[in-house]
Amino acid sequence: MAGREGGDGVGEADGPTRRLSDLDEDELLAQVVPRFAAASGPTPLMLLGPGDDAAVLAAPGGSVVATTDTMVRGRDWRDDWSGPGDVGAKVVAQNLADVAAMGARPTGILVTLVADPGTEVAWVLAFTDAVARACADAGVAVLGGDLSSAGPGTLTVSVTALGDLEGRDPVRRSGARPGDVVAVAGTLGLSDAGWRLLREGRPEADPEAVAVHRRPRPPLTLGPAAAVAGATAMLDVSDGLLRDGGRIGRAGGVVLDLDPAPLAGDVARLAPALGEQDARRAVVEGGEEHSLLATFPTDTTLPEGFRTIGRVRPAGVDGPGVTVAGVHAHGGGWDHFRP
């Protein structure tokens, strides 16, 4: 059970397997809620925690950033590849990355679980612990959530993440201007590589890539740092560098021209496990990485953790979008991506 190597411990308890149908909602909440509180420790922005009709979170910047994202078993994860701890860490990471990509500091989440009553209680508790730990690591409060039962086989987890702009304007996708530097913070291609290796049944070929696929590591603090440094556009890489770069290009009416040279190290990192061609493909097309892709005015001193990977150009005859070394990259763009 590859997913269980992650240390979630499902099924290891003594005695018969307990399922959600063995508990009523109050009994389950009595186990879940204290785990959130214990892990998160003092979260000074949480003015009122779970247990009332709603929670109250401080919004010191006078506004709140809000986003939501769901994972569905069988669509967004496979139980044999990802344990409950992986799912909990990932659903938090991808939501917090969306907040950070606005230049905001993530401050709180709400979490919803919709589950077949046959779901193991141990799964839910391991999921809960991972959510709590991911939030604690990021200084984020767990404000509350909802538990619902559903039909056989259903297991869906949703997070709504909130954040604070600390008085700054949000960094939108649309602000890139010709001459800006294109920069990225975080890894590229590891999640996609990990998914390929799991699919091919050889996760041992690159355990770190598999770990990133299971639990992405978005550089959350670099979102606000990029905003402070003057980032003109930003998003998190959820659908791949080319596709997400194209979004920034089209939103700003410009072209993001990526330079293969600074990405050669990312390709070399993955080539031993994937081969050169698939490594290139993973780096420029791989999604679910949740690294931060941003543009900055040309004379910006980039925050530590960002590296330059290209330049913003005016849109040419092919219109706005993304190019690699000047060549428009739609879909099969990785073909053009030869150092």
Place this chain on the structure above:
Amino acid sequence: MAGREGGDGVGEADGPTRRLSDLDEDELLAQVVPRFAAASGPTPLMLLGPGDDAAVLAAPGGSVVATTDTMVRGRDWRDDWSGPGDVGAKVVAQNLADVAAMGARPTGILVTLVADPGTEVAWVLAFTDAVARACADAGVAVLGGDLSSAGPGTLTVSVTALGDLEGRDPVRRSGARPGDVVAVAGTLGLSDAGWRLLREGRPEADPEAVAVHRRPRPPLTLGPAAAVAGATAMLDVSDGLLRDGGRIGRAGGVVLDLDPAPLAGDVARLAPALGEQDARRAVVEGGEEHSLLATFPTDTTLPEGFRTIGRVRPAGVDGPGVTVAGVHAHGGGWDHFRP
């Protein structure tokens, strides 16, 4: 089809039935997002709407109230009793009621749909229109959301609602003090009565009750009004007057003693359709009404729309909770409830 009498129009379009599997996500979003924007009109608190990694909502009071609640087909609604417009209106109403019950003004929502790809596009669009209309009616912005596909038969809708306290403290469940007045704003028992009549196949016996079951009408503006008036505790009636009253009693270490006399009119309203005994039961035990139950200091001038239904007493030998005319009411409390 009782649910389709609600005017949702599912299945009435010409041509073959379109299903979610006939559209890609971008095509579906292109139909959904403008419906939210069109319905909500100017929502000055929405600083950045859907389309980026996250939305931005003003939080003028310096904090944000947050809650989330999910409805699952087959558990929280039946397609033959509730159409998509009913489900959209209800999931918004119950979430906004939770915000109002903190004394806050609802300001924004995020909405998530997890659906079998075989779901009719018309269902999703009618749901969308109802969510948009319910938000527009309440002056609430639709900030964004998520669409996910799931296994056969699955249809789940979730809303996260946000609100603003306008500089006030939240009204918690725990603040009731002996001597306070117990008051309610909104109807009692209609949703439960509507559900009974649908179950018994005679919705025509009380169409208004059925309408409230399908689309609750929480008195949202009275939440902030209660807070301004000095409410000491408040919640929305989601599990019935006795059960929710018991929550306020236990949270404050007091007893909420309900007076049958002012509830006689609520019982009389439902007696023609349900009979006297079931009408009493619906009034004190009926859930999903989402009216506001609050306590106020004894000399308060209640906001218009609230009516006094009891008094807060010190906890006696039976401990904190709820009584009816001085008699402790656990579970079968309706038996004691004779005017």
